[in-house]
Amino acid sequence: MASETGVAIEAVWKFYGDYPALRDISFTVDRGACLALLGRNGAGKTTLLRILAGLTRPARGRVTLLGEDARAVETRRRIGVLGHGIGIYDELSAFENLRLFARLYAIENPAAAAKEWLERTGLDRVQDGLVREFSRGMRQRLAVARAFLHSPTLLLLDEPFTALDDRAIAVLQQLLAEARGRGCTIIMSTHQLREALELASDVALVNRGRLAFRGERSAEMLQDPSWLYRNYGEA
Amino acid sequence: MRTKLIVALSTLACLILAWNIRTIFLHVPDEANQGAIFRILYFHVPAAMTSFTGFFVAMGFSVVYLVKKDLKYDSIAASITEVSLAFAIITLVTGSIWGRIIWGVWWAWDARLTSYFICILIYSGYMMLRRAVDEPNQRARFSTVLSVLGCVDITIVWKSIEWFRTQHPGPVLSVRSGGGMAAGMESPVYINIIPLLMLSIALILIRMRQEDLRHEVDSLRRYAHSF
Amino acid sequence: MNFLRNSLAITHKDLRSEIRSKDTINASLSFSLVILLLFSFAFDPDSEQVQEISGGLLWIVFAFASSLILSRSFARELVNDCLDALISSPISPAELFFGKAIANFVLLLAVELFCLPVFGIFYNVTWAQRLPVLLAVMMLGTWGMTVIGTLFSAMTVNLRLREIMLPTLVYPFIIPVLLGAVQLSKVLISGAPLDADNQIWFRLLIAFDVIFTLLAVAFADTVLVG
Numbered sequence: 038m039a040s041e042t043g044v045a046i047e048a049v050w051k052f053y054g055d056y057p058a059l060r061d062i063s064f065t066v067d068r069g070a071c072l073a074l075l076g077r078n079g080a081g082k083t084t085l086l087r088i089l090a091g092l093t094r095p096a097r098g099r100v101t102l103l104g105e106d107a108r109a110v111e112t113r114r115r116i117g118v119l120g121h122g123i124g125i126y127d128e129l130s131a132f133e134n135l136r137l138f139a140r141l142y143a144i145e146n147p148a149a150a151a152k153e154w155l156e157r158t159g160l161d162r163v164q165d166g167l168v169r170e171f172s173r174g175m176r177q178r179l180a181v182a183r184a185f186l187h188s189p190t191l192l193l194l195d196e197p198f199t200a201l202d203d204r205a206i207a208v209l210q211q212l213l214a215e216a217r218g219r220g221c222t223i224i225m226s227t228h229q230l231r232e233a234l235e236l237a238s239d240v241a242l243v244n245r246g247r248l249a250f251r252g253e254r255s256a257e258m259l260q261d262p263s264w265l266y267r268n269y270g271e272a
Numbered sequence: 273m274r275t276k277l278i279v280a281l282s283t284l285a286c287l288i289l290a291w292n293i294r295t296i297f298l299h300v301p302d303e304a305n306q307g308a309i310f311r312i313l314y315f316h317v318p319a320a321m322t323s324f325t326g327f328f329v330a331m332g333f334s335v336v337y338l339v340k341k342d343l344k345y346d347s348i349a350a351s352i353t354e355v356s357l358a359f360a361i362i363t364l365v366t367g368s369i370w371g372r373i374i375w376g377v378w379w380a381w382d383a384r385l386t387s388y389f390i391c392i393l394i395y396s397g398y399m400m401l402r403r404a405v406d407e408p409n410q411r412a413r414f415s416t417v418l419s420v421l422g423c424v425d426i427t428i429v430w431k432s433i434e435w436f437r438t439q440h441p442g443p444v445l446s447v448r449s450g451g452g453m454a455a456g457m458e459s460p461v462y463i464n465i466i467p468l469l470m471l472s473i474a475l476i477l478i479r480m481r482q483e484d485l486r487h488e489v490d491s492l493r494r495y496a497h498s499f
Numbered sequence: 500m501n502f503l504r505n506s507l508a509i510t511h512k513d514l515r516s517e518i519r520s521k522d523t524i525n526a527s528l529s530f531s532l533v534i535l536l537l538f539s540f541a542f543d544p545d546s547e548q549v550q551e552i553s554g555g556l557l558w559i560v561f562a563f564a565s566s567l568i569l570s571r572s573f574a575r576e577l578v579n580d581c582l583d584a585l586i587s588s589p590i591s592p593a594e595l596f597f598g599k600a601i602a603n604f605v606l607l608l609a610v611e612l613f614c615l616p617v618f619g620i621f622y623n624v625t626w627a628q629r630l631p632v633l634l635a636v637m638m639l640g641t642w643g644m645t646v647i648g649t650l651f652s653a654m655t656v657n658l659r660l661r662e663i664m665l666p667t668l669v670y671p672f673i674i675p676v677l678l679g680a681v682q683l684s685k686v687l688i689s690g691a692p693l694d695a696d697n698q699i700w701f702r703l704l705i706a707f708d709v710i711f712t713l714l715a716v717a718f719a720d721t722v723l724v725g
Contacts, residue, residue, distance in 0.1 A: 053407055056494035090587040093725030096341070096409075108724070113589045122580020128516035140508045141588045167519075183584070338721065393671035400667060404658045410725060414654050417718045418668070421647075424710060425672050432675045432703055436682070439696055 042101070043068040043191060043222030044089065049098035051084055058084045059095070060246040066224060066239065068103075071217055073237035073254070074226040075265060080243045082226040083121075086195050089224065090118045102191055103222075114142055117189030119197050123180035127169035131160050131179050134168060135186060142187035154182040158208055174202035181205065185212050192216060194225040198232055210236075230262035242269050274481065278474050285470035292464050309373040316366035318464040319359045320388070322472050326356030327395065331423045334416035343487070346412035349419060350402060351479035355472050357395045364388050375443050382444055383437040387430045394422045408490065502597070505590045509598025510605075516575065517606060523571045527610045531564045535614070535621055549622045554685030557618060558677050561637075562644065562670065564610045569648035570665045572603050573656040582656075586723060596719035600649040607641050628690035636687065639704040640680030643711065647672050650715040653722045679703040 044066040051059040059081045066072045076082045087093050088100055091107045105112045118124075125134045132151050139147035155161045158178040168176060177200070184192070197209060213236060216223065227233040234240070234254055242250040242265055250269040257264050292314070302308050330352035337345035367385045372378050379385070398418050405411040437444075517523055538556055542548060549556075576582035585595055619626050626633065648669050655664040679700035686697055693701075 052409065053494060056491045087725075090583075091724075092583055092586055110589050110591070113587060116587065118584070118587045120580060120583055122583060124580055124584030126512070126516060126581060127578060128519050129512065133512075133515070137508065137512050138584075138588065141505065141585075141590050143589060390671050390674055397664075397668040397671060401654070401658075401664065404655075404660055404664055413721050417650075417654065417721055420718075421650075421672065421711070421714060424714065425675070428675045428703075428707060428710075432678055435699055435703075436678060439682075 042066075043070065043103060044224065045099075045101040046085075046089075047099045047101070049085075049088065049095040049100060051081075051088065051093070052096045057246050059088075062098075062243070062246075062248050064241060064248060064251045066222060068222050069217070069220040070239050071213075071223040071237045072225065072239045072241055073233040074224055074241050074243065075230070075233070076226075076243035076249075081246045082243055083195055085243065086120070086193050086224070086226055090116065090120070090193050114187065115190045117184040117187070117192045119180060119184040119192075119194045121195055123176050125168055125176065125179050125183055128167065130165045130167055131155060131171070131175075132164040134179065135182060138183050138186055144187055150186060154186050157212075158182045159204070173200075174205050177201050177205040178208055181209050181212065185216070189216075190221055192221055192223045192225075194223065194227075196227055196229075197225060198227065198229045234258055234262055240265065242266075244269070274477055278477050281470045281474040281477075285467040285474065288467040288470070289464070292467065307373075309370055312366050312370050314464050315468075316363055316370065318462070318468045319366065320363040320384075321465060322468050323356040323359035323363060323391075326352050326359065326472065327391070327419075327426065328423055330356065331419045334412075334419040337412050338416050341409075343408055343412055346408075346415060347480050347483040347487075348476075350415060351476045351483060353395055353398060353419065354479055355475045357392065357399065358475070359468070359472060360388055360392050360395070364392065371443070380443040382442060383433045387426070387433050390429050390433075391426050394425065398422065408487065502591075502594055505594040506598035506601065509585075509590070509595055510601045513572075513575070513599060513602035514605060517602075523568055524606060524610065527564045527567045527606075528613060530567060531560050531610060531614050532617065534560050534563055535618060539621060545623065549624060550689055551685070553618075553622070553624050553626075553688050554681040554683070556622075557614070557684055557688075558640065558681050560614055560618070561607070561611050561641070562673070562677060564614070565607050565641075565644050565648055566666045566669070568603055568606050568610070569645070569652050569669065570655075570662060572599050572649055572652045574652075574661070577656060582723075592719040592723040593716045595723065596649060596653065597716060599652075600645050600715070603649050604642055604645045607645060608638065611637055611641060624688060625690070626688045629687040629692075632693070633684065633687045636680055636683045636701075636704070639701075639708055640676050643676035643680075643704065643707050644669075644673050646708065646712050646715050650718065650722065653719070675703060675707050679707070 042065050046065070047063050049059055049062045050057060062081075062085065074082050074085070084093075088095050089102065089107060091113055094108070100107045102112045103115060126137075129137065132155060135151035135154055136147045139150045144150045152161070152164070155164045158181060160175060160178060160182070163171070163175065168179065171179070184194075192213075198206060201209065213223065217236075223236075225233055225236070237254045240250065240252060240254050240258060241248060250265060296311050296314050300311070302310075330349045333345050333349035333352065337343070337349065364385060367382070367388070368378055371380055371382070371385070398415065401414055401418060402411055405414060542552075573582070576585065586592065615626060618624065648665070651665055651668045651672075655661045655668070658664055682700045683693070683697060683704075686693060
């Protein structure tokens with residue numbers, strides 16, 4: 038049913054020139070589900086996530102997020118994206134960064150929202166420090182704050198646990214648990230099978246641009262994470 | 273099929289061109305004030321018209337690409353632009369040669385030549401941009417933007433340099449300088465348009481074939497890398 | 500209006516970053532001073548000629564100063580993948596483009612306002628007789644350069660030869676702007692009033708600015724979103 042569908046991907050193709058990076062991908066993700074998007078490097082996970090994040094348009098097919106097109110303004114207001122890059126400005130302070138994004142996301146009181154999220158990610162004491170002086174872990178936590186700042190109902194995470202320090206991982210895991218608790222839909226691409234499969238309710242495997250597997254997370258997968266790759270890996 | 277078209281067009285074009293050249297050199301007398309050199313205008317003017325038209329036609333195809341997202345239209349647009357650029361260079365060179373004989377200088381900042389020079393700069397930039405972008409869809413999008421902006425800009429350039437030259441008069445390159453041209457002299461100028469247009473179409477078709485081959489190589493390369 | 504509010508949020512961010520680091524503006528100012536210095540070797544700064552070519556000289560300096568500012572404009576978004584964060588946010592590519600164009604305009608105008616008195620000192624040229632109109636010309640000309648330069652900056656940001664591509668593309672396009680601005684500046688610096696002949700250059704500048712602002716805003720989405 039439309040009201041239960043968080044994300045619907047219909048017959049999506051994406052070409053780089055004549056080369057198909059994504060081939061006829063179709064699947065849905067229910068609202069409130071947490072999908073682990075798996076696949077080798079170059080399989081097309083990042084391309085798919087970029088299409089969902091509205092950074093690029095599919096060559097063919099359609100993507101519907103929360104009932105609307107991915108590029109619709111309302112949709113973008115409800116999506117939180119955590120990609121490979123952290124997406125924060127080195128020359129601005131932590132507070133200024135969050136306030137900027139709060140403004141862009143049309144949050145009622147940008148300054149207050151920024152302060153609140155600095156506290157939640159443990160950055161309130163360095164809020165006026167310039168990001169370029171931050172440690173890596175601090176930057177990552179700020180990136181997480183930026184992604185969750187506007188209380189998104191759909192989260193798109195591209196390898197979020199890669200290169201996070203312990204503190205940042207803890208913050209992210211807590212926020213993800215809270216998000217799931219309030220019914221947020223999550224799509225997470227990852228290489229860290231174990232962490233992802235623990236959080237996930239659903240799994241999709243992409244192989245050379247095609248959807249090789251789509252189903253619920255099973256006990257088998259939890260016990261032996263590489264089961265999927267063995268059975269559906271090389272198409 | 274396409275090869276036959278290319279051969280047919282080129283042959284026909286060369287025949288007409290040969291006939292026109294014969295007419296120009298044997299039947300048309302020297303012009304009163306300009307002497308023999310005015311004959312170069314029989315190539316300069318049609319080349320100018322071909323290239324100018326080409327830029328705008330290419331813009332049309334680019335816009336079609338933007339609407340239909342079919343890379344074939346981008347290939348056509350790029351091929352037309354490149355051939356038009358070649359004809360624009362011919363326009364400039366023939367104009368410069370004419371100027372050397374008539375004015376005694378290789379270059380005199382005449383309004384038309386200056387505008388064509390700027391045209392060449394803009395569309396050389398277009399070709400450079402195409403070379404610098406690897407991804408074909410991105411290349412096509414950027415080319416469209418540049419093509420539309422370029423056509424609007426060259427229109428503005430043309431007008432503004434004309435205004436500049438009315439305020440600061442200088443030498444003028446004109447088919448009709450030195451008085452009106454006699455009747456028999458004008459028609460080859462326009463008749464030469466036809467063979468030049470045919471030649472340009474043949475060149476465009478050849479160029480399009482190169483683009484097709486390039487696409488194939490591109491995708492083969494990506495397939496290879498995906499293993 | 501939402502469009503303006505979102506654009507200005509971007510403008511504010513760019514200007515704040517720049518004022519803090521001052522990288523681009525310092526480079527641009529130094530570059531302008533070097534060009535002004537080089538020109539003094541090209542011809543005798545005391546001669547009558549200078550008044551005649553002052554308009555051209557100034558705008559050559561401004562055009563060169565712009566290349567550093569414009570190339571930096573979208574380049575600063577590549578660090579940390581900020582451009583992706585902006586494009587996936589609710590603001591439209593048109594608002595993003597417009598905000599950056601305004602920021603570039605402010606920075607370039609600041610450099611120009613610095614260069615003007617320096618130019619006057621170096622070449623013993625009085626330039627303030629028709630100052631308000633001269634400022635209007637500077638603003639119109641600068642906006643023309645900025646709107647084209649910002650759009651092309653967005654196009655060339657990810658390319659291999661970005662530093663070469665941007666000037667190569669921008670300079671031929673802005674020739675009408677430079678032409679008009681030079682003609683008007685020449686007259687205004689000499690203190691003469693603008694006659695009917697010169698009005699046409701005003702109209703050219705305004706037409707250029709309006710047409711290309713509309714086109715650039717319309718194409719912002721095509722350029723920024725794959």
